[in-house]
Every structure is written in C-alpha cells, then in structure tokens.
Amino acid sequence: MGDGSTEATTRATEISRAATGRGPRLVAVGSGKGGVGRSVVAANVATALADSGQRVIAVDTDLGSANLHTLLGVEHPREGLSDFVARREEDLRKLAIETPVANLRLVAGTGGHLDDAQPDNARRVRLIRDLRQLDADWVVLDLGAGVHPATLDYFLVADDALLILSPEPTCIESAYAFLRAAFYRRLWQSMVSQNLRDLVTDAMDPRNERGIQNPLDLLREVEAADPAEGARFLRTVDEFRPKIVINGARSADDIRLGFSVVTVCRRYFGANFKYLGYINYDEAVRRSVIAKVPLVHFAKEADAANYLTRIARKISEPPPAVSLGRHR
Numbered sequence: 001m002g003d004g005s006t007e008a009t010t011r012a013t014e015i016s017r018a019a020t021g022r023g024p025r026l027v028a029v030g031s032g033k034g035g036v037g038r039s040v041v042a043a044n045v046a047t048a049l050a051d052s053g054q055r056v057i058a059v060d061t062d063l064g065s066a067n068l069h070t071l072l073g074v075e076h077p078r079e080g081l082s083d084f085v086a087r088r089e090e091d092l093r094k095l096a097i098e099t100p101v102a103n104l105r106l107v108a109g110t111g112g113h114l115d116d117a118q119p120d121n122a123r124r125v126r127l128i129r130d131l132r133q134l135d136a137d138w139v140v141l142d143l144g145a146g147v148h149p150a151t152l153d154y155f156l157v158a159d160d161a162l163l164i165l166s167p168e169p170t171c172i173e174s175a176y177a178f179l180r181a182a183f184y185r186r187l188w189q190s191m192v193s194q195n196l197r198d199l200v201t202d203a204m205d206p207r208n209e210r211g212i213q214n215p216l217d218l219l220r221e222v223e224a225a226d227p228a229e230g231a232r233f234l235r236t237v238d239e240f241r242p243k244i245v246i247n248g249a250r251s252a253d254d255i256r257l258g259f260s261v262v263t264v265c266r267r268y269f270g271a272n273f274k275y276l277g278y279i280n281y282d283e284a285v286r287r288s289v290i291a292k293v294p295l296v297h298f299a300k301e302a303d304a305a306n307y308l309t310r311i312a313r314k315i316s317e318p319p320p321a322v323s324l325g326r327h328r
Contacts, residue, residue, distance in 0.1 A: 023132030024057070024139045027315060028158035032174030034065070034145040036166040037247040040285060040295070041308065042142035043071040045162075047294040048312035050104035054137040057096050059107040061154055062144035063118060066109030073100045073292040080108030084127065085119040092130040101294065105136070118150040128157055147181040156186050160315050161242045162276065165261065167254040172261065183215070183240060183269055190236040196222055196229050215269055240271040245311060246278040254278070276314055279307045 029042040039062070046058040059081060060068035069077050077097060083089040096105040119127060131139050141158065143151050155161050165175045181204075188200040199221055203212040212218050215237070223230030242265075246258045258275040265273045282304035288295040296305045 024134055024136040025160070026131060026139050026141065026158040027160045027162065028141045028143055028155045029162045029164060030143040030151065030155045030178065031145050031164045031171075032176070032178035033171055036164050036171055037279075037285070038145070038164045039068050039071055039142050040289065041162070041164050041245065041247060041279070041311075042140055043068060044294045044296050044305070044308040045312045045315065046104055046138070046140040047072075047101050048296050048309045049138050049140070049316065050101050051296065052312075052316070054103065055135070056104045056138045056140060057107060057134050057136040058099075058104065058140045058142065059131070060109030060142045061150070062142060063109045063111075064144060068142045069106060069108045069110065070292055071289060072104070072106055072294065074106055074108065077106070077108035077110055080110050081127075082109065082111040084130075085123055087123075092127070093134060096134065101297070109142075118144075118148055121149075124150055124153060128153070147178055149185070152182045152185045155182055155242075156189075162245055162311075162315075163242050164245050164247050165257075166248045167246060167250070167257050172257075175261070176265075179242060179265060179269070182242075183271070186240055187215075187218070187233065187236055190232055191222075191229060192232070193226060193229060196225060199225070237269070237271050240269065241274065242271075243274045243276040245276050248281045249278045250281045277307060277311050279304050279311070 027045065029038055029045065031038040042058065046056050050056040058068060058072065060066045061081065062068075063082050063085065066080070074097065079089065079095055079097075081095065084092050084095060089095060092107070095107045097108070099106050118124075131141075141154050143154055145151075163175060163179065165171050184200060184204045188197050191197045191200060199210075200218065202208045202210055203218045203221075206213070210221065212221060219230065219233055222233050244258050244261050244265075246254060249255050255278050258278055262273045262275045265271065280303050282295075282302050284299040284302040285295055285304055288298035291298055295302060296308055299305055
C-alpha cells in the first residue's frame with residue numbers, strides 16, 4: 001500500500017485531488033472475483049442510463065480481459081484505453097467511439113499490454129482527471145476483478161461504487177476481501193502523517209503485532225496518536241459508501257443475502273453501505289450475451305431487464321447528504 005516515502009504520499013494526494021474535479025458522474029462496477037456478471041451489469045446500466053436520454057460513456061478498464069465492447073455490440077474496436085495507457089493517444093476524448101445504443105459511447109479496453117496492462121500511478125492520476133472532463137453526463141467504469149491498486153482507485157473515486165456479488169460462498173468471501181482492501185487503501189490515502197500511514201499498513205496484516213483486528217481498533221490507535229487524524233479517519237469512513245448488488249438470485253435466501261452482507265459490513269467497517277438491489281437469474285441474459293445486445297434492449301420485458309433498469313434508476317436519484325457521525 002504505502003512504501004513509506006514522500007513519493008508515495010504525493011501519489012495518494014494526486015489521486016485524491018484528481019477525484020474531486022467536477023464533470024460527469026462516475027459509476028464504478030466492481031467485483032471481488034470474475035464470473036459474477038460484472039460486465040453484463042455495467043453494459044446494461046450504461047444502456048439504461050442512455051435510454052433515459054442522458055449522455056453516457058462506458059469505459060472498460062479491465063485491460064487484461066476486456067469484453068465490454070462485445071456486450072455492447074461493437075466489433076473489434078481498433079483503439080481504446082490501452083492506447084491512452086501506453087501514451088499512444090493523449091486525448092482520452094478521442095478514444096470514445098459510437099455504439100449501437102443511442103447516447104452511449106465506449107472507450108474499449110482491448111489491446112492491453114500482456115505484461116502489465118494497468119497504468120502506472122502517474123498515468124492513473126491523469127486518467128482519473130480526464131474521466132472527469134469527458135463530454136458526458138455519466139461515465140460507467142467496468143473494473144477488472146481483484147484488488148489491483150488501479151482497480152481499487154477507480155472504485156474509490158467513483159460517485160457510485162457498485163460491488164457485484166453472486167450468491168456463492170467463494171464470491172462472498174472475495175467480495176469481503178475486495179471491500180477490506182478498498183477500505184484500508186482509502187484510509188491510507190486519507191492520512192496526512194506518514195507514521196499513521198504506516199499504522200494503516202500494519203493494520204492490513206491480520207497478524208499485526210499491534211493487535212489491530214478491525215477498523216475500530218485502528219481508529220483508537222489513530223486517535224491516540226493524533227486527534228486531528230482521528231477526525232479525518234471518521235470523515236473517510238462516512239464517505240466510504242459502496243452499493244451492493246446481488247446478481248443471479250434464484251431464491252428468497254439469495255435476495256436476503258444482500259441485507260446480510262450490508263449488515264455485516266456496517267458492523268465491521270462502521271460505514272454506510274447500501275443494498276442497491278438484486279438481479280434474478282434469467283436465461284435471457286445468456287441469450288443477450290450471445291446476441292451481443294444488452295439485455296434491456298434484447299428482452300425488455302424480461303424480469304432481469306426490469307431489475308437492471310431499476311438499478312440504473314436508483315443510481316440516478318440524487319445522492320443523500322453526507323452526515324458526519326461516529327460509527328461505533
């Protein structure tokens with residue numbers, strides 16, 4: 001996370017500043033592991049937002065395994081985000097291409113370097129800043145699975161951070177690992193003192209010698225070291241507001257899983273998680289993927305299409321005011 005250097009501190013500050021620029025609303029769609037339908041959700045949410053008459057740009061940041069273009073019916077895009085990462089194109093706006101969906105453009109993720117597809121930190125800061133300058137009302141980011149620093153940063157800077165889970169034990173375990181990594185990365189970035197950043201880094205190890213087992217333990221350590229940093233810690237926790245989506249629900253237990261995940265996360269992280277909704281298992285999803293047409297167009301009356309449209313509608317609602325409070 002942190003390397004204990006001034007350079008690391010500067011990098012975190014740059015990402016934070018880049019994230020605060022005005023511009024389109026950023027929606028990040030992430031997952032702890034692959035195979036949970038993350039890209040399907042991203043494609044359909046972007047399409048549903050575009051169908052409402054708003055200007056949308058979908059960005060595939062999964063440069064190692066990009067497939068958002070296929071789900072949107074774009075055949076073999078010649079250019080994409082990898083050109084920006086490799087500095088072959090400095091203007092991100094030029095990489096946004098038309099899709100078959102009205103009001104929806106795409107920055108594809110194809111052509112990433114096989115050795116290290118993700119951008120280095122400096123390029124990541126530039127990308128986050130440029131995303132805020134795109135000519136659109138919404139930018140929907142399809143993130144790669146796992147806890148790569150780039151993936152976590154995109155998730156953390158989004159106005160709406162969606163975490164997609166399927167109702168399977170391995171997926172739930174991976175989701176918790178993702179949220180924990182994102183949470184501690186955000187805390188590390190928020191701390192001003194390098195000593196306290198080192199403390200956050202220590203806390204990420206469950207077997208740390210300080211005996212820190214959860215965020216509340218960490219808060220006590222931070223407040224004891226510096227009350228001002230403790231207040232910053234609390235603000236950071238209040239601003240950490242991921243939204244949980246259960247995909248592929250087949251039963252009432254699957255649907256209730258979302259509430260259980262939110263309850264556990266609120267108790268552990270002390271943060272204001274939200275259960276945004278669920279998407280039922282629907283064979284029409286598979287057929288829409290084969291047809292390379294978003295489900296909300298391929299089978300508008302399908303239950304899953306209705307649930308995806310509902311999720312997009314919920315995202316469009318004005319965000320609640322941030323209330324600062326001590327979650328203990």
